[in-house]
Amino acid sequence: MIDNKYNPSEIEEKWYKEWENNKIFSPSNEGNAYCIMIPPPNVTGTLHMGHAFQVTLMDVLCRYHRMLGDNTLWQAGTDHAGIATQMVVERKLTAQGISRTDLGREKFIDQVWDWKSQSGDIITKQLRRMGASLDWESERFTLDEGLSVAVNKVFIDLYEEGLIYKGKRLVNWDPVLQTALSDLEVISSEENGKIWEIKYYLDDESGNFLEIATTRPETILGDTAVAVNPDDDRFIKYIGKNVVVPVTGKIVPVISDDYVDMEFGTGCLKITPGHDFNDYELAKKHNLEIINIFDTSARVKCDTKEYNNLDRFAARKKILLELENSDQLLKISDHKMIIPRGDRSHSIIEPLMTDQWYVKIKPLAEEAIKCVKEKEIKFVPENWEKTYFEWMNNIQDWCISRQLWWGHRIPAWYDEEKNIYVGKNEKSVREKYDIKDDVLLTQDEDVLDTWFSSSLWPFSTLGWPNETERVKTFYPTSVLITGFDIIFFWVARMIMMGKKFVGEVPFKEIYVHGLVKDSSGNKMSKSKGNIIDPIDLIDGIGLEELINKRASDLMQPEMAEKIKKNTKKDYPGGIGAYGTDALRFTFASLASNGRDINFDLKRVEGYRNFCNKLWNAARFVKMQGQISIDQADTNNFQDEDIWIRNKLAILIEDTKNNYKNYRFDYAARSLYSFIWQDYCSWYIEIKKSKLNKKNITSLEKNLIIHNLREILKNILLLLHPIMPFITEEIYSDLFNEKEFLQDNKYPDSSKFSTSSDAENVNWMIEVVSAIRKTRSEIGVQPNKKIEIIVTGENDKDKLFFKNLSSLIMTLANIKNIRFGEDDQSNKFYSCVSNNLKLLIPSSDLIDVKSEIERLTKEKSKYTNQTIGIESRLSNSNFIKNAPGHIVVADEQKLKELKIQISKIEEQIKNFSN
């Protein structure tokens, strides 16, 4: 006997091990290819709600496609996350008092690999807890040898084609991490700043000056011009003259450019080309000198002793003081401005002139735009195309070098004259360029942006550049499941690289899912303290531990109290252990086409209850015992069998369509209502009533059990992709201990649909519902058996009653059904179902007044509907313009309503007499 409560923790880990040991997640090598690439998570990261959500959807699709008989590959793997990982390891070393540079490159990288091997499988373990059916056999890591070969080849090929170049340019420099960043790794947000207005004297001893406005006075040290708008009457006379830069005393020209906004600030702008992207563009245009005033840590680097080596913020203070002393500081005002920060270090980005490697992106982007325009790749939902085009049309060259140690080292060598040689390795470079052994070659110190290797993920994981079977079979992959936040970082770049190097798009569809937020719509973040760990929803967590998890290691420790308070309020009893299946079903049911997903714990609880419902339905079926049945009898169906089989056929088709359209929410909902309403509330109840009949034959009994089991088995098959654990457990317990659910084919609707429509079962459901409703309205306790009298029945009703009255009696808790005329006495309550009038006798004196009220209320409900339909039907334009079937349906409905109203009126009349 199975437990009467569903307990997920007992079954989940057991089944995952079984599946993995039996290698059932590897491609079958039979059938149509179906392939999804996991967006490789950061190897040193942990699973968050976004991952859990995404993984659920991918897993549903993969499990579903395996059951369809497809040759399914869900590619597993992680990425090396250059900056993030290096940061973590450096921080650990710092805690031990060791610096990266003390250790040296090789030893440091050894440390990172050590760290990777001890922390790297945290996330893969968590993926297993989610039930993810990834093909672990072919797990890849972006720094694997094979993937590195791909990275090198792509770099070399692009270089030789002129699509990768090295250039000295202004880049986004992270002074803390000491590396360049791409545009996408810079997060700009509004912060409070100031504008300082400063006197710049002309160098003609006239005492005249220009007032310039700046938000960064420290960059005065790098000024090489002052700019005004050519149409600005105030300054026209100064154009072409020179001014003296404060502090440095440098003489610089006043130039004119219509880039300068006359309305903003003082209308007069200082130009620091070495540390501002706009100024840099102006400098190129006007041939201005470009001075670099900062070192890589953003400390001042200049000849003036008192400023040299000063941090940029200290330099600002000092300069402002000096300006004040010389009476050149005119005005200070508060100003909201956009501050760029590194997405990892959160330090303020300093534009810095450095040598970096770039990908010339326009030619690649053009191809990538084309294949989306021509629908080689389809976005779901479609409007994400717009975001994609928007970015692709304004794309800038991609800075791919990073001044890190952890990553793919750039395959470029330099001789002593700094000539560049690009090739696989030093040996091949020497051969290729015919360089003698006595010429010293040194490799570029830098590594590539992690996203460079990620952009090759869809084919490098399959063995490319080798022409492997896997590439041939699984590329292009079927669909990419991803969040919109990495459309630019990753999706667009994969398309460019895939098109360029394999010649085909990397995936045919891109399903873009929403962001998982908390139940009130806030982004989940450590600093807000509203993070939920998916594993805690599976295993449960106590309040103390949850608070501990949320309020420790905060960037702003002062938030701890508030987080503690809110957590106590939101989860007074901690979080219950809902199990993976309930969590997965929740994610599926939330996966609609909307943009954000507000995650409400209550939903998980509801679906945990759903698991319990299924569990108990299975328990009931199991309790009916084993059966042996003659094959010849298995197609012997009762009315309710036909009824439920028709519904099952519809469910199967709906589910397939919903998966095809990525409407996981619809799929989840229709499964839920079929299982709970149709199967549990009606079908099992009907069968139960039949099983309880005294004179049941063993053949009848066996047939009932057989049919109950058959529907249940199909429920398990249909539900398996979303809830793999509970379905597997029930299947093994009730049906087959030897094989897995996945070994079965997904159900075929044609096996269940019939031409007969089971009208009588629907009729019965209406009658039972009507009686239940009235019972409840007149306050009859659910456990009290009552008698009903049927009047107004036609031939069809008679026939249905003949076959179904015993069912009605059980389901509506009736002790006796009498057929007869309404004797017009007041001792009856009545209800109407279809064209029937059902009377419920009362032994007590009926409160005539309240009964008339009840009936009148019911009548007015119907009357209101009648009025609506009648007004439509009396409108000649409606008759003329509306499609025929709408008009016919209205007419039919009106007829039915009128019958029902007349029955109620009759009863009201009886009471009134």
Added chain:
RNA sequence: AGGCGCGUAGCUCAGUUGGUUAGAGCGCUACCUUGACAUGGUAGAGGUCGUUGGUUCGAUCCCAAUCGCGCCUACCA
């Protein structure tokens, strides 16, 4: 500034080419511990679909305007 999106029941969300009485879960109310399940059963209350116009026989859906909110992109010193 530009782009995208959202506003439907107390809460979290559906609503598929415009068409009967706008749905689900949770919560709420009443009654029920009947042997699959109280993580349950039966029934119920609750919505002028942000606002205002327009198109239409008919609008939650299409169009325009407006209010509120969110996200992304962007060089205003």
